[in-house]
Amino acid sequence: MAKLSLLDYLAWAGLVALLMGIWVLVGIVGSWIVNQYIPIAPSPVSSIVFSQFNIVYYSGGFVFSLFTGTLIFFAIKFRERGGESGGPS
Amino acid sequence: MEGHHESKAMRVGELLTIIGASAIFVYLAIISYVGLARISTGSFSDQKPEVIYVVGEQYDWRFIYPNGTVSINNVYIYANKTYEFVITSRDVIHSFYIPQLGIKFQAVPGFNFTIYIKVDKPGTYDIWCAEFCGPGHYLMLAKMTVLPPP
Numbered sequence: 001m002a003k004l005s006l007l008d009y010l011a012w013a014g015l016v017a018l019l020m021g022i023w024v025l026v027g028i029v030g031s032w033i034v035n036q037y038i039p040i041a042p043s044p045v046s047s048i049v050f051s052q053f054n055i056v057y058y059s060g061g062f063v064f065s066l067f068t069g070t071l072i073f074f075a076i077k078f079r080e081r082g083g084e085s086g087g088p089s
Numbered sequence: 090m091e092g093h094h095e096s097k098a099m100r101v102g103e104l105l106t107i108i109g110a111s112a113i114f115v116y117l118a119i120i121s122y123v124g125l126a127r128i129s130t131g132s133f134s135d136q137k138p139e140v141i142y143v144v145g146e147q148y149d150w151r152f153i154y155p156n157g158t159v160s161i162n163n164v165y166i167y168a169n170k171t172y173e174f175v176i177t178s179r180d181v182i183h184s185f186y187i188p189q190l191g192i193k194f195q196a197v198p199g200f201n202f203t204i205y206i207k208v209d210k211p212g213t214y215d216i217w218c219a220e221f222c223g224p225g226h227y228l229m230l231a232k233m234t235v236l237p238p239p
Contacts, residue, residue: 038188038189038215039189040189040190040191041187041189041190041208041209041210041212041214041235042208042209042210043190043206043207043208043209044133044134044207044209045128045133045190045191045192045205045206045207046189046190046191046192048124048127048128048133049124049128049190049191049192050191051124052120052121052124053191055117055120056117059113059116059117063110063113
């Protein structure tokens with residue numbers, strides 16, 4: 001199995017963080033746009049509903065970033081290079 | 090020896106993934122259950138709720154107050170007061186949706202479904218029908234007017 005350097009781990013973490021950042025940004029922009037047209041009513045009911053929506057959204061974003069970031073990192077790191085046999089070095 | 094360490098590391102990674110994913114699901118299940126229970130039972134408020142019947146029909150929303158008054162496509166409630174909306178339908182299935190509160194509940198003929206509402210700030214909020222009920226479905230709109238507390 002290939003050994004990863006410190007730089008590889010940093011790149012891997014950076015990619016995951018970048019995807020999570022994009023996910024958070026999309027959530028913030030989306031919420032802002034929706035709030036312009038349908039502002040949330042201050043209510044104990046709406047606070048329960050929308051806080052749960054946010055928890056699910058950001059939990060999903062965390063899992064998505066982790067797995068997709070890992071997928072992209074591995075696809076680039078262990079890509080087939082010209083003149084070498086396939087598979088990780 | 091190196092192969093043994095690698096397979097052990099992979100095994101640890103697998104277990105962490107399984108346990109981590111399970112923990113996230115369990116956490117989401119618990120908070121969803123608790124939140125839904127609070128909304129469904131009205132336990133977010135200590136007040137005794139005032140009951141308003143909501144009857145959906147093509148293509149109006151009728152609101153029946155405790156004193157028998159009927160209001161069409163407009164419901165008036167007070168801020169900081171808890172209300173129990175008992176939702177049903179007279180003809181086809183409709184869906185009672187208040188987007189600003191994030192509440193949506195089916196209005197089914199022959200069934201009474203209960204939701205609890207409490208709004209903290211006076212204002213006017215939309216009520217939409219969220220279940221296709223016929224050609225006039227897009228016109229089945231109402232308003233919820235929240236008045237300042239008496």
